Amino acid sequence: xxxxxxxxxxxxxVMVAFGLAITVYxxxxxxxxxxxxxEEETFDLLTAQQQNQDMRILSGIIxxxxxxxxxxxxxxxxxxxxxxxKTIEKKPAT
Numbered sequence: 363x364x365x366x367x368x369x370x371x372x373x374x375x376v377m378v379a380f381g382l383a384i385t386v387y388x389x390x391x392x393x394x395x396x397x398x399x400x401e402e403e404t405f406d407l408l409t410a411q412q413q414n415q416d417m418r419i420l421s422g423i424i425x426x427x428x429x430x431x432x433x434x435x436x437x438x439x440x441x442x443x444x445x446x447x448k449t450i451e452k453k454p455a456t
Contacts, residue, residue, distance in 0.1 A: 363438065366435050366437075369435075370431050370435035371432060371435035374428045374430070374434075375432060377424055377425065379428075380425075380428070381424035381428060382421075384417070384424075385418055385421045387420060388418045393411050
């Protein structure tokens with residue numbers, strides 16, 4: 363029986379799915395240029411491409427953190443609520 367922290371596992375899976383979905387979307391919508399663009403249009407294109415690249419990096423980081431949460435969920439163990447041995451200190455009688 364494998365002990366799994368279900369909250370961490372579900373959070374990790376959601377983050378991985380979200381990160382991968384955003385990455386796929388951003389890969390499909392890469393801004394492209396055309397011939398005969400003005401200098402201002404070229405600058406706007408380069409800015410849009412840089413924003414797209416930055417968002418892809420961010421979505422990759424989110425997917426990576428989600429994957430780490432999935433891995434951590436397999437090693438996380440919840441504290442048991444069973445009664446353990448309690449140590450009671452007694453003060454010396456004076």
